[in-house]
Amino acid sequence: MASPDPSDPCVHCGFCLPTCASYRVLGTEMDSPRGRIHTLKAIDTGELSLDATVAGHFDSCLGCFACVSACPSGVRYDQLIEATRPRLNNPELRSPWQHTFRQLLLAVLPYPRRLRALLTPLRAYAGTPLQSLVRRSGVLKLLGPQLNAMDALLPALAPEGFADRFPTVSPAHGQRRGRVGLVLGCVQRCFDPKVNAATVAVLQANGFEVVIPPNQGCCGAVSHHQGQMDQTRELATTLVASFQAIPNPQPLDAVLVAASGCGHTLKAYGELLEPGASGFPCPVQDVHEFLMERGLSEEFRAALMPLQHPEGQQASPAEPLSVAYHDACHMIHGQGITAQPRALLQAIPHLQLREATEAGVCCGSAGIYNLVQPDEAAALGRIKANDLQSTGAGLIASANIGCTLQLRRHLPPDDQAPAVRHPMELLATSAGLL
Numbered sequence: 001m002a003s004p005d006p007s008d009p010c011v012h013c014g015f016c017l018p019t020c021a022s023y024r025v026l027g028t029e030m031d032s033p034r035g036r037i038h039t040l041k042a043i044d045t046g047e048l049s050l051d052a053t054v055a056g057h058f059d060s061c062l063g064c065f066a067c068v069s070a071c072p073s074g075v076r077y078d079q080l081i082e083a084t085r086p087r088l089n090n091p092e093l094r095s096p097w098q099h100t101f102r103q104l105l106l107a108v109l110p111y112p113r114r115l116r117a118l119l120t121p122l123r124a125y126a127g128t129p130l131q132s133l134v135r136r137s138g139v140l141k142l143l144g145p146q147l148n149a150m151d152a153l154l155p156a157l158a159p160e161g162f163a164d165r166f167p168t169v170s171p172a173h174g175q176r177r178g179r180v181g182l183v184l185g186c187v188q189r190c191f192d193p194k195v196n197a198a199t200v201a202v203l204q205a206n207g208f209e210v211v212i213p214p215n216q217g218c219c220g221a222v223s224h225h226q227g228q229m230d231q232t233r234e235l236a237t238t239l240v241a242s243f244q245a246i247p248n249p250q251p252l253d254a255v256l257v258a259a260s261g262c263g264h265t266l267k268a269y270g271e272l273l274e275p276g277a278s279g280f281p282c283p284v285q286d287v288h289e290f291l292m293e294r295g296l297s298e299e300f301r302a303a304l305m306p307l308q309h310p311e312g313q314q315a316s317p318a319e320p321l322s323v324a325y326h327d328a329c330h331m332i333h334g335q336g337i338t339a340q341p342r343a344l345l346q347a348i349p350h351l352q353l354r355e356a357t358e359a360g361v362c363c364g365s366a367g368i369y370n371l372v373q374p375d376e377a378a379a380l381g382r383i384k385a386n387d388l389q390s391t392g393a394g395l396i397a398s399a400n401i402g403c404t405l406q407l408r409r410h411l412p413p414d415d416q417a418p419a420v421r422h423p424m425e426l427l428a429t430s431a432g433l434l
């Protein structure tokens with residue numbers, strides 16, 4: 001564990017506290033960044049030992065890094081918690097059920113084949129009246145909060161989520177402007193397959209050839225977030241190798257991703273991989289970052305049409321479609337990306353952005369946090385859903401699959417609640433590509 005240097009710059013000012021998601025719902029100093037930094041120092045000096053109680057205060061951290069953005073002294077809490085996580089995986093520090101449940105999640109979520117095999121029998125259940133009936137009966141609550149949370153987050157399962165149907169190379173349309181790779185994201189490709197389809201279509205329409213290795217694996221984001229470093233390195237190495245195995249060795253301009261949780265980990269490959277191991281030989285970028293850097297093509301801009309309001313009429317200058325963009329933590333705090341998705345959305349005619357009041361506070365998704373810490377995550381999900389809904393927006397845009405599922409869960413289950421869509425889906429729809 002990287003212990004904080006006693007001379008580290010935390011001056012205990014507490015500026016980070018109001019932005020901290022765990023402090024927001026638990027309200028205790030030990031569950032705040034300042035408290036955890038103090039605890040790490042106490043462990044380092046031998047005043048405190050890392051037992052199950054202390055470990056629980058680290059497990060309550062969402063790893064959202066809002067505290068890093070808020071800290072005026074430049075404290076790198078992100079590095080401290082990332083260095084601490086591997087030690088928390090000691091089975092003695094969690095209950096047998098928590099340990100086993102996390103192991104199961106890490107044995108399934110980063111492996112699309114296993115995840116799909118597990119989801120196949122649930123196709124007749126997820127998103128059907130049977131699921132509504134089971135939820136209303138309350139029987140799932142008897143199985144415990146974690147399994148109840150799994151069901152509550154489970155969306156309807158589209159057939160496209162059960163196979164990656166992309167060709168290895170999707171050609172550029174119109175004038176060719178470059179060649180990019182795309183990382184599909186394990187949870188995203190299974191639970192919201194339209195997002196990758198829309199991303200490929202938008203990139204093609206903007207003149208980019210898109211390379212997607214067949215049988216692409218996981219980037220390692222879920223295991224990285226849990227401090228499972230050996231698993232993360234193995235997944236990262238396999239993913240890089242899958243791109244290197246593409247027969248046409250033409251170089252890629254960038255490897256892109258449309259899920260910010262994955263993007264944060266992909267950008268850390270330089271530090272994550274063993275010394276000497278090569279990561280991607282080109283930059284890794286979030287797709288919004290890349291498109292804004294390269295600019296939307298003239299042809300694409302010209303094709304953009306107003307979107308429809310939830311009630312069905314087309315947006316117009318008199319009645320623009322209001323959209324609230326949700327900042328995912330791994331996008332805003334982890335990658336410093338805020339303006340690019342907003343600018344892309346504003347390219348859509350008669351779309352008006354609305355800003356939530358607590359854009360920098362975590363929605364409670366945070367990797368597998370909403371499964372392993374369901375009560376805290378649900379409290380945060382309700383706060384975030386209320387905040388976004390109170391903007392009065394007709395639609396919510398979210399560029400991270402974990403946040404999308406969390407928001408869909410916590411918005412009211414009725415027709416009045418705004419739908420949650422990925423910016424790439426909105427752009428593709430506006431351009432008539434979906």
Ligand code: SF4
Nearest residue numbers: 010011013014016071
């Ligand atoms: S981490 Fe930064 S913001 Fe938080 S108490 Fe320390 S110095 Fe203040």
Ligand code: SF4
Nearest residue numbers: 020061062064065067
């Ligand atoms: S990473 Fe997020 S939850 Fe953890 S201490 Fe920082 S602000 Fe709080």
